[in-house]
Amino acid sequence: MIKVVVCGASGRMGQTIGRMVSDSSDLQLVGGVDVRPSTFFGQPIVASSEIEAFLAEKKPDILIDFTVANAAVENVKSAARHNIACVVGTTGFTPEQRKVLAEAVTGHCPMVISSNFSIGVNIFWEILRSAARMLKEYDIEVIEGHHRNKKDAPSGTAKTILQILDEEAGTRHKIYGREGVTERKNEIGVHVIRGGDIVGDHAVMFSKNFETITLSHRAYDRAVFASGVLIATKWIIGKKPGIYGMGDVLNLAMK
Numbered sequence: 001m002i003k004v005v006v007c008g009a010s011g012r013m014g015q016t017i018g019r020m021v022s023d024s025s026d027l028q029l030v031g032g033v034d035v036r037p038s039t040f041f042g043q044p045i046v047a048s049s050e051i052e053a054f055l056a057e058k059k060p061d062i063l064i065d066f067t068v069a070n071a072a073v074e075n076v077k078s079a080a081r082h083n084i085a086c087v088v089g090t091t092g093f094t095p096e097q098r099k100v101l102a103e104a105v106t107g108h109c110p111m112v113i114s115s116n117f118s119i120g121v122n123i124f125w126e127i128l129r130s131a132a133r134m135l136k137e138y139d140i141e142v143i144e145g146h147h148r149n150k151k152d153a154p155s156g157t158a159k160t161i162l163q164i165l166d167e168e169a170g171t172r173h174k175i176y177g178r179e180g181v182t183e184r185k186n187e188i189g190v191h192v193i194r195g196g197d198i199v200g201d202h203a204v205m206f207s208k209n210f211e212t213i214t215l216s217h218r219a220y221d222r223a224v225f226a227s228g229v230l231i232a233t234k235w236i237i238g239k240k241p242g243i244y245g246m247g248d249v250l251n252l253a254m255k
Helices: 012-023 048-058 069-081 095-105 119-134 156-169 223-235
Strands: 002-007 027-034 038-040 043-047 062-065 085-088 110-113 139-146 174-176 188-194 200-208 211-219 242-244
Touching: 002 012, 002 048, 002 069, 002 223, 012 027, 012 038, 012 223, 027 038, 027 048, 027 223, 043 048, 048 069, 062 069, 062 223, 069 085, 069 095, 085 223, 095 110, 095 242, 119 156, 119 200, 119 211, 119 223, 139 156, 156 188, 156 200
Parallel strands: 002 027, 002 062, 027 043, 062 085, 085 110, 110 242, 139 188, 174 188
Antiparallel strands: 038 043, 139 200, 200 211
C-alpha cells in the first residue's frame, strides 16, 4: 500500500483527494495537514506547524499538496528532508519559489508538479500547442472561469495556456480585460470570470476575418483533477529525484 498525506486537507481539493485516496484499494490515507487541526475520513489533520513531527511519525510515501504557494514551498521542503515523494497541484509560484522547490527535491525525492492534473486538460494543451503553430496569424483571446472563492487570477491553467501560446505562436503583449476605447493590435486578451461554483472553464479563441476557431475544456467535477493526482501518485513511486510534469506521467510530448 502507498501511504499518502494530503496538505490542504480541509480545502475543496483536499477533501476530494482525501475521499478518493481513502476509497482506493492500493492507496492508504494516513493523515492531512492544514492551518488548523481536524480530522477527515477517519484520519487526523494536524496544524501545518506540526508537519515535521507528523511526517516523521506517519512515514508516508507521498505528500500531496493543494495549498497556497508560500505554504507549499515549506511543505515540499519538509517532505524532501524526509525523502518523501511529492505531488503538487498548488499554483501561483514565483520564479524564485520554483527555484527553491527545485533545490529542495534535488537529490532527495521526485516531485510531479502541474497547474492542472486533469487528463483532458493535458490533452487539451497538446491540441492547443499544435493549433497555435498553425494559427499564428490569427487574433488570440483566452477566457477562463472559476468559482467565486478562487484567489489567484488568471488561473494556473490559463498561465500554462499563455506559455504555450508564447512558445508556439510567438510572444505577444497580454491585456487583462479591456475598458474604454482600445484599438486591437497584436496582443492576447485575457479574460477572467469568477462566480458561483464553476469548477474550471478554459477557452482559446483564434479569430480572423469571417471565421473563429475555439478550443475549450470544461470541468464539471473536481474528481477529474483528483483522478489525475492519483495517477501521478502511483506513477511517481520509485522514480529518481527530480521534477516531473503530467506530460511525463501521461507520456505526452509536452513536459
